[in-house]
Amino acid sequence: MRVRAIVTAPPYAPFLKELAAHPLVCGLRLNTVMPLADPPAAVLERLSRLGPPLWVDLKGRQLRVTAAAVPPFTEVRLSHRIRVPVPADAFFHDGREHARVLAVDGDRLILEDGPRRVVGPGESVNIVHPDLEIEGTLTETDRAYLEAVREAKIVPRVMLSYTERPEDAAEVRGLLPGAELMLKIESRRGLAFAATHGAAHGHLVAARGDLYVEVGKPHRIVGALRSVIAADPEAVAASRLFPSLARHPVPECAEIDDAAFLMALGYRTFLLGDEVCLRRESVLAALDLLAAVAGEMV
Secondary structure: OOOEEEEEOOOOOOOHHHHHOOOOEEEEEEEOOOOOOOOHHHHHHHHHOOOOOEEEEEOOOOOEEOOOEOOOOOEEEEOOOEEOOOOEEEEEOOOOEEEEEEEEEOOEEEEOOOOOOOEOOOOEOEEOOOOOEEOOOOOHHHHHHHHHHHHHOOOOEEEEOOOOOHHHHHHHHHHOOOOEEEEEEOOHHHHHHHHHHOOOOOEEEEEHHHHHHHOOOOOHHHHHHHHHHHHOOOOEEEOOOOHHHHOOOOOOHHHHHHHHHHHHHOOOEEEEOHHHHOOHHHHHHHHHHHHHHHHHOO
């Protein structure tokens, strides 16, 4: 079985050339929350010269923390203004931490009791409620990166987080004409979009990090993954792939089973996330393991 990988590119990692030359690598992803020491256009131009297609990952309507919240705290500021009936449930740290939202004031959440640690800028927040309304789609940073793509004169390739409607793709293409898009499916509204439109507006990405939290019940991730690959047979499976390799050279059995299950569903392209790609040893181990699992699936 032939599989491919899109790898997250730490902008200044010394092993990027080696990574780009790996036979499984079919693309590089720049996570736009990563800090840069240089103008974005210069970084994009440099990364694009490595060879594989470069994808700029915009955050869109994904809710993120904008300022550190230090315990004991009850206020969290978000990247978007929102409206939601309260009380509502908010989840932090990939859904492992829960807090109750008592009030919403624009981009400010007032919590009943916050997580027992510092919640830092850039962390995602999931508010799982059918009546959640998020004002706007693209952030100021997203728009700045679209301008940087134009300035760098590179092939315009964009991943868009939390895609939920055709207008999301149209907004990006309106600002960056001719852009090739990958649309990240990360919510129940996103799943409905995928079922209706398939790959008509761009290939789909089953972004399992937030999607796992947003489906509401853990077991529903199975049906969600099936629905994305049914909507787009060339969909990409992303997030939560071999995370233990970031901490230990021996992967966990469940992670190998997980990759095999995704392949059995029909996924052939995999996006390796931030944590496992920060170190040369862990990202190369993940690529080798991905190829080895595919070899067992013949």
